Amino acid sequence: xxxxxxxxxxxxxxxxxxxxxxxxxxxxxxxxxxxxxxxxxxxxxxxxxxxxxxxxxxxxxxxxxxxxxxxxxxxxxxxxxxxxxxxxxxxxxxxxxxxxxxxxxxxxxxxxxxxxxxxxxxxxxxxxxxxxxxxxxxxxxxxxxxxxxxxxxxxxxxxxxxxxxxxxxxxxxxxxxxxxxxxxxxxxxxxxxxxxxxxxxxxxxxxxxxxxxxxxxxxxxxxxxxxxxxxxxxxxxxxxxxxxxxxxxxxxxxxxxxxxxxxxxxxxxxxxxxxxxxxxxxxxxxxxxxxxxxxxxxxxxxxxxxxxxxxxxxxxxxxxxxxxxxxxxxxxxx
Amino acid sequence: xxxxxxxxxxxxxxxxxxxxxxxxxxxxxxxxxxxxxxxxxxxxxxxxxxxxxxxxxxxxxxxxxxxxxxxxxxxxxxxxxxxxxxxxxxxxxxxxxxxxxxxxxxxxxxxxxxxxxxxxxxxxxxxxxxxxxxxxxxxxxxxxxxxxxxxxxxxxxxxxxxxxxxxxxxxxxxxxxxxxxxxxxxxxxxxxxxxxxxxxxxxxxxxxxxxxxxxxxxxxxxxxxxxxxxxxxxxxxxxxxxxxxxxxxxxxxxxxxxxxxxxxxxxxxxxxxxxxxxxxxxxxxxxxxxxxxxxxxxxxxxxxxxxxxxxxxxxxxxxxxxxxxxxxxxxxxxxxxxxxxxxxxxxxxxxxxxxxxxxxxxxxxxxxxxxxxxxxxxxxxxxxxxxxxxxxxxxxxxxxxxxxxxxxxxxxxxxxxxxxxxxxxxxxxxxxxxxxxxxxxxxxxxxxxxxxxxxxxxxxxxxxxxxxxxxxxxxxxxxxxxxxxxxxxxxxxxxxxxxxxxx
Numbered sequence: 048x049x050x051x052x053x054x055x056x057x058x059x060x061x062x063x064x065x066x067x068x069x070x071x072x073x074x075x076x077x078x079x080x081x082x083x084x085x086x087x088x089x090x091x092x093x094x095x096x097x098x099x100x101x102x103x104x105x106x107x108x109x110x111x112x113x114x115x116x117x118x119x120x121x122x123x124x125x126x127x128x129x130x131x132x133x134x135x136x137x138x139x140x141x142x143x144x145x146x147x148x149x150x151x152x153x154x155x156x157x158x159x160x161x162x163x164x165x166x167x168x169x170x171x172x173x174x175x176x177x178x179x180x181x182x183x184x185x186x187x188x189x190x191x192x193x194x195x196x197x198x199x200x201x202x203x204x205x206x207x208x209x210x211x212x213x214x215x216x217x218x219x220x221x222x223x224x225x226x227x228x229x230x231x232x233x234x235x236x237x238x239x240x241x242x243x244x245x246x247x248x249x250x251x252x253x254x255x256x257x258x259x260x261x262x263x264x265x266x267x268x269x270x271x272x273x274x275x276x277x278x279x280x281x282x283x284x285x286x287x288x289x290x291x292x293x294x295x296x297x298x299x300x301x302x303x304x305x306x307x308x309x310x311x312x313x314x315x316x317x318x319x320x321x322x323x324x325x326x327x328x329x330x331x332x333x334x335x336x337x338x339x340x341x342x343x344x345x346x347x348x349x350x351x352x353x354x355x356x357x358x359x360x361x362x363x364x365x366x367x368x369x370x371x372x373x374x375x376x377x378x379x380x381x
Numbered sequence: 382x383x384x385x386x387x388x389x390x391x392x393x394x395x396x397x398x399x400x401x402x403x404x405x406x407x408x409x410x411x412x413x414x415x416x417x418x419x420x421x422x423x424x425x426x427x428x429x430x431x432x433x434x435x436x437x438x439x440x441x442x443x444x445x446x447x448x449x450x451x452x453x454x455x456x457x458x459x460x461x462x463x464x465x466x467x468x469x470x471x472x473x474x475x476x477x478x479x480x481x482x483x484x485x486x487x488x489x490x491x492x493x494x495x496x497x498x499x500x501x502x503x504x505x506x507x508x509x510x511x512x513x514x515x516x517x518x519x520x521x522x523x524x525x526x527x528x529x530x531x532x533x534x535x536x537x538x539x540x541x542x543x544x545x546x547x548x549x550x551x552x553x554x555x556x557x558x559x560x561x562x563x564x565x566x567x568x569x570x571x572x573x574x575x576x577x578x579x580x581x582x583x584x585x586x587x588x589x590x591x592x593x594x595x596x597x598x599x600x601x602x603x604x605x606x607x608x609x610x611x612x613x614x615x616x617x618x619x620x621x622x623x624x625x626x627x628x629x630x631x632x633x634x635x636x637x638x639x640x641x642x643x644x645x646x647x648x649x650x651x652x653x654x655x656x657x658x659x660x661x662x663x664x665x666x667x668x669x670x671x672x673x674x675x676x677x678x679x680x681x682x683x684x685x686x687x688x689x690x691x692x693x694x695x696x697x698x699x700x701x702x703x704x705x706x707x708x709x710x711x712x713x714x715x716x717x718x719x720x721x722x723x724x725x726x727x728x729x730x731x732x733x734x735x736x737x738x739x740x741x742x743x744x745x746x747x748x749x750x751x752x753x754x755x756x757x758x759x760x761x762x763x764x765x766x767x768x769x770x771x772x773x774x775x776x777x778x779x780x781x782x783x784x785x786x787x788x789x790x791x792x793x794x795x796x797x798x799x800x801x802x803x804x805x806x807x808x809x810x811x812x813x814x815x816x817x818x819x820x821x822x823x824x825x826x827x828x829x830x831x832x833x834x835x836x837x838x839x840x841x842x843x844x845x846x847x848x849x850x851x852x853x854x855x856x857x858x859x860x861x862x863x864x865x866x867x868x869x870x871x872x873x874x875x876x877x878x879x880x881x882x883x884x
Contacts, residue, residue: 242493
């Protein structure tokens with residue numbers, strides 16, 4: 048019993064867990080409200096779809112969380128998603144084997160990650176500007192790769208590819224969800240249990256102290272951007288599998304969804320804080336809101352406004368949890 | 382034969398045509414605690430930089446561990462095995478103690494981190510010092526004392542040969558200082574060398590094996606233990622104690638309470654009640670360094686008490702009328718105000734009138750008013766009042782700006798957080814003068830501090846806080862008791878460690 052208590056205590060004491068628990072408690076009433084508004088919300092089919100909807104947001108959220116924890120930001124996520132979708136689809140329509148297409152796409156996307164990391168850590172460009180530049184470059188590549196046209200259908204030859212990334216099911220769950228789970232497990236392990244993870248937290252928290260401690264700042268920053276590009280590439284492939292073709296505007300605004308998932312889940316925009324468990328909750332809130340509001344018949348504009356408000360409220364919550372109090376609380380009488 | 386760790390030979394450093402170090406000579410042996418008492422801070426930071434890293438120097442040689450590591454011909458820019466412990470922590474706040482000590486270490490090869498193993502290794506060191514710090518605790522949850530202890534252990538475990546300890550008495554309590562000094566002595570006996578940098582010779586005399594007096598980038602004298610007395614120091618510090626400028630008015634008989642705390646509870650306050658009299662200078666000495674930040678937050682209205690009442694001039698301080706602390710008559714001077722309270726992009730005059738424009742109802746301050754302010758304050762400040770580039774001014778002038786800004790604003794009470802922090806002897810004397818100027822104007826001054834040292838020279842009353850409670854109050858006539866207490870604290874350290882109260 049004591050061990051169990053200690054385990055729970057240890058879990059609760061983990062840095063960033065406070066906000067995760069708070070946000071998780073926010074997710075429950077949200078689900079209940081949408082369930083009451085439309086009982087289909089809780090149907091097995093909708094839950095399956097909901098999880099499949101959450102998976103890509105979780106994957107890009109993981110990438111963005113890595114970058115945010117280092118104290119930087121990656122605005123190129125959405126464009127890399129688009130680039131990945133277009134490159135893989137173009138190659139497959141040209142008859143390239145899906146596996147080869149995936150490898151070529153992955154290499155191209157990781158190159159963008161290396162460029163981001165180099166610009167930020169070695170060339171000392173502000174991450175906002177550097178990734179804004181690569182965002183435009185990646186979107187340009189997405190457009191140029193098929194001469195400014197969306198691709199044709201990737202065809203029946205890529206059936207296996209589409210099943211692997213989107214339509215197939217394993218043990219009752221869509222493969223997209225399994226991919227998200229696998230990516231989360233691997234990157235959560237790296238972030239919480241390895242030296243690289245500690246270095247990522249260290250440079251986000253105190254870059255000077257990290258330098259003095261011998262942490263390789265540029266290598267660590269580049270690793271974070273590589274994770275982000277890898278995640279974006281995976282989401283691009285999922286989108287390609289979903290639509291069965293390459294669309295030039297794939298991944299539009301995804302960088303904002305990634306920031307929303309991370310920030311709602313308690314990753315600090317100032318760096319050094321946050322856990323990937325929070326990103327799951329953040330992505331879930333985003334998915335539940337999208338799905339629930341859709342069932343409730345809310346137009347897209349309203350959905351965007353609601354998500355914007357949720358992001359602001361979660362950052363406010365972060366501040367309240369960190370300072371332990373509201374700034375203008377009423378005076379309690381003795 | 383004594384083993385030499387550091388030797389600075391004829392070290393001369395010039396930056397921006399300013400001579401920072403002038404033929405500086407210093408040698409430190411293995412296991413030695415060398416005190417460095419700086420009468421002014423000229424060249425102090427430059428000296429620390431040269432000891433830590435082999436940066437280009439103008440003239441001279443630096444030997445570290447019997448090897449020539451830096452001279453005027455060639456500087457490698459490499460770092461020496463030196464650690465610097467100061468207020469600004471070098472630890473990563475969002476990682477745990479063991480992560481900081483073991484994982485963030487050059488040469489840490491293991492990729493997977495086993496916290497249990499690291500914690501058990503840390504506990505071996507903690508046990509040695511009778512510490513009860515949990516290795517899995519995050520740095521941000523540690524007290525300032527615990528942080529510097531972790532930094533000390535980090536330095537020891539990282540294998541540094543020389544540890545610079547800078548001005549630690551400014552941010553840890555007297556009890557913690559004594560305990561930390563005992564750790565320094567413990568490790569010096571194990572062969573680690575220390576340079577103990579401070580502004581008060583009394584502090585250095587308690588712990589050091591030799592003490593060097595530094596002024597204007599030069600060593601004036603190296604004192605051996607048999608010379609550790611005030612008589613030896615007198616020629617160097619006479620000017621400081623010649624306090625003609627300090628006018629401690631005694632006519633406090635008709636003073637009335639202006640600020641009162643009634644059973645105030647916060648996270649760190651445990652039912653504190655006290656009253657501050659109008660026009661007096663009170664010193665709040667926090668033995669554990671836990672309540673000072675709370676006081677600042679309460680008075681700046683960032684926070685409100687969980688229980689209890691704070692009244693200013695008999696009225697509830699948190700009533701809705703006039704939300705700004707300044708409009709209620711409360712002014713603040715932060716720790717190291719020249720860094721945190723000056724707008725370097727504005728002119729001296731704009732800085733000086735910064736608080737006035739919040740008090741007056743006009744949209745902009747008229748030229749006439751500015752002229753009259755210049756007329757009134759030029760005799761105090763001098764020609765610097767016309768200065769537009771503040772970065773070129775001396776610390777004295779910048780302190781003038783901070784204090785006269787409040788003098789001009791004329792609040793009822795001014796809270797000064799650690800006013801003498803990081804100030805050399807001459808600057809401390811000037812700060813005392815400025816505090817006295819505020820008092821002369823009838824402004825109540827409250828000094829928030831963790832060490833008494835210079836505060837008694839302007840204080841009318843001392844309130845001692847310990848563990849969130851008001852332990853004792855001393856009026857001016859009882860200050861001799863305080864001096865005795867100070868001497869007791871300053872007595873040689875018991876080699877047996879004092880048990881930790883923290884956990």
